[in-house]
Amino acid sequence: MNEQQLEDELVAYVDLLSDPRDPDKARRNCGSCINLLKLMKRLCFLPEKMQLAAMTNICKRSKYVDNQVCEGVVREQGPVLRRVLRTMDISGKDGHLLCASVLNTCPYPATEPWKLPFPKLKPENPYMHKRSNKTMTVLHLSDWHVDPQYEAGTETFCTKPICCRSESTDFNNILSEASPWGSFGCDSPLALIESMLEYIPNAAPNTSFAILTGDIPPHEVWETLPTYKTQMIQDMSYNLLHAHFDTSFLINTTLYPAVGNHEAAPTNLFPLRDSDLPSGARHDDFSMAWLYHALKENWKGWIDEKHLNRIHQQSGSYVSYPVDGLKLISLNTNFCYNLNWWLYERPKKRDPNGILEWLIGHLQKAEDMNEKVWIIGHSAPGDPSCFHDYSNYYYQIVERYAPHVIAGQFFGHTHRDEIQIFYKEGSQKAEDAISVAYIGPSVTPFPDLNPGFRTYTVDAETFEVIETHTYITNLNESIEWSRLPLWYKEYSAKDLYGSNDNPYTPLSPAWWHHFTEEMELNNNKFDQYWVNRYKSSPLTPECDFVCRVNTICGMRAGKSELRCDYIPSEPTNRPIILNRKDKDACGISLLTKEFRQSNATL
Structure with missing residues (x-):
């Protein structure tokens, strides 16, 4: 897939997941969100200028966002997304967590069990302050x-x-x-x-x-x-x-x-x-x-x-x-x-x-x-x-x-x-x-x-x-x-x-x-x-x-x-x-x- 095809496919996924006319359809489309992240991750391995230019163009082509806003958001957030997406396991919990928590398109991954360590056990009869008249x-x-x-x-x-x-x-x-x-x-x-x-x-x-x-x-x-x-x-x-x-x-x-x-x-x-x-x-x-x-x-x-x-x-x-x-x-x-x-x-x-x-x-x-x-x-x-x-x-x-x-x-x-x-x-x-x-x-x-x-x-x-x-x-x-x-x-x-x-x-x-x-x-x-x-x-x-x-x-x-x-x-x-x-x-x-x-x- 060349860069233009990659960009075209990303635009299609962005339109699907951000179309305000049918939010319930987007919520049911977990696979589309994961595929979108996979393609976004591929963009992040391009030189930074090319990546940001492509992301800006995709945003503008999506029809739902003001062009100036597209340019600014990508300019400011893009470099961090570039670093982070390259480390993520898109098909695993990482990708599903992002799709679930941000877009509500995937089932939310189960909470990772962790029993926090506390310095002391909770006292059976803790000190309780008495209510005042003040x-x-x-x-x-x-x-x-x-x-x-x-x-x-x-x-x-x-x-x-x-x-x-x-x-x-x-x-x-x-x-x-x-x-x-x-x-x-x-x-x-x-x-x-x-x-x-x-x-x-x-x-x-x-x-x-x-x-x-x-x-x-x-x-x-x-x-x-x-x-x-x-x-x-x-x-x-x-x-x-x-x-x-x-x-x-x-x-x-x-x-x-x-x-x-x-x-x-x-x-x-x-x-x-x-x-x-x-x-x-x-x-x-x-x-x-x-x-x-x-x-x-x-x-x-x-x-x-x-x-x-x-x-x-x-x-x-x-x-x-x-x-x-x-x-x-x-x-x-x-x-x-x-x-x-x-x-x-x-x-x-x-x-x-x-x-x-x-x-x-x-x-x-x-x-x-x-x-x-x-x-x-x-x-x-x-x-x-x-x-x-x-x-x-x-x-x-x-x-x-x-x-x-x-x-x-x-x-x-x-x-x-x-x-x-x-x-x-x-x-x-x-x-x-x-x-x-x-x-x-x-x-x-x-x-x-x-x-x-x-x-x-x-x-x-x-x-x-x-x-x-x-x-x-x-x-x-x-x-x-x-x-x-x-x-x-x-x-x-x-x-x-x-x-x-x-x-x-x-x-x-x-x-x-x-x-x-x-x-x-x-x-x-x-x-x-x-x-x-x-x-x-x-x-x-x-x-x-x-x-x-x-x-x-x-x-x-x-x-x-x-x-x-x-x-x-x-x-x-x-x-x-x-x-x-x-x-x-x-x-x-x-x-x-x-x-x-x-x-x-x-």
Whole structure:
């Protein structure tokens, strides 16, 4: 097969697997995905310039992706794919894992069994903190995706992953003009973020501390390089955050951030310590050393110096103490992320960069000191984008150290207002629920959500969440705003979801599980959760029976293999329902407007 024939065949496979008109057909076509990867691997043995040119041409010929986006994505991601694909066993687990986790076209490979070693056995009668009569307030921000190129009056519908920019606007033929405060299908203008930061002291005037669970840069996946461009956006954003959080008459509290997949340039690509990085001057930034150094500078004043100095050593993860008795552990969860191509490089690692071992060490110290722990990160372990193996191992850690040590988990990434529940001993019963992961709503309205943020009312002794409050602004009403966006409280979880039929302590893991049981029996309960999940967006999708089953299943899936929306490789007792109507907020959709809600984030 010559190069032209190879390219023609690749285009045919790409069209088959990316055609939005028939996604179910693509999901059934595992063989096509494997063949596509085999041909892609062949391309990777050509000289790099020829490989990248061929990949760019294939992308452009596929009809579904903007040409400029094709050129940029291949230019930035292609050199890493070149290194990684050449090491992969395409016909074996490697190829099937990529096809399953990214495109859902193959059965998901069975989890590789590994019983994590712990320093000590779980105590039979661990020290349990007693609930107090005192509470504190914690602020949760996530996924603000500020776009410096956002411009009011530009087009909200375009062929790029994000719109509302002059470069993607035909000013002689605008279908829908971007609002000064933000628009569906676009990332956040600076004005929207500033209005939110100015409103927060009204919503939470006495905030004890705050968390930011990742993703500051925009979804500009085709133009993240040179790295100083992405770093400049982050530097600007953290300067703004410091101005509000470090000022006595504004928010006036400490912010603890986590690393999102969009913090990297190129997007998603966090190499391991022993990754085979591309050589040459144009690839010098692939190590992410620039990012860890920038985060160290941007986080000064919030994190103790001794922990800041270890940011690079721990791949952006760190520990800190927001208040006495509470240890906060910030994890770089991008070593679980299915679009971090470095994770497919053979030989694979069970614990990339030793982050899980590091986490266990700090949890064990907390147990020995009778401390409570919060874990924050970007992608939750129950998200479909988190590898089943890694998620399984993380789940073992939660089972070992919850509920007596781990008092809370907080993530972002999906852009929605969600929760995930963890259980012990393979159960999914209320009495066996041991931990809850809170998924923070995004500030960005991308793809079709209202902007939002959340606060928690927390017991000051046990550090358990006993109430949540979600705040939003309704972009559909922006034309009526006279001066600034109108932010308001959308709902409180205990007030809205509570009932006399729920016998458990409000917002405990058991309480949340019982709520999912009520959702199964009561359509009104489900509908309340569904609307809030999308922050009352007028573009909230319909949710049929299949969607409802998958949503509740996902709420009970603290690890991703417990989800119901993928093809298993082995028999399972869980429901398997693939034709979901509810798609993830950030999908392969980032390549084109029509794909805005599919299954993975580039």
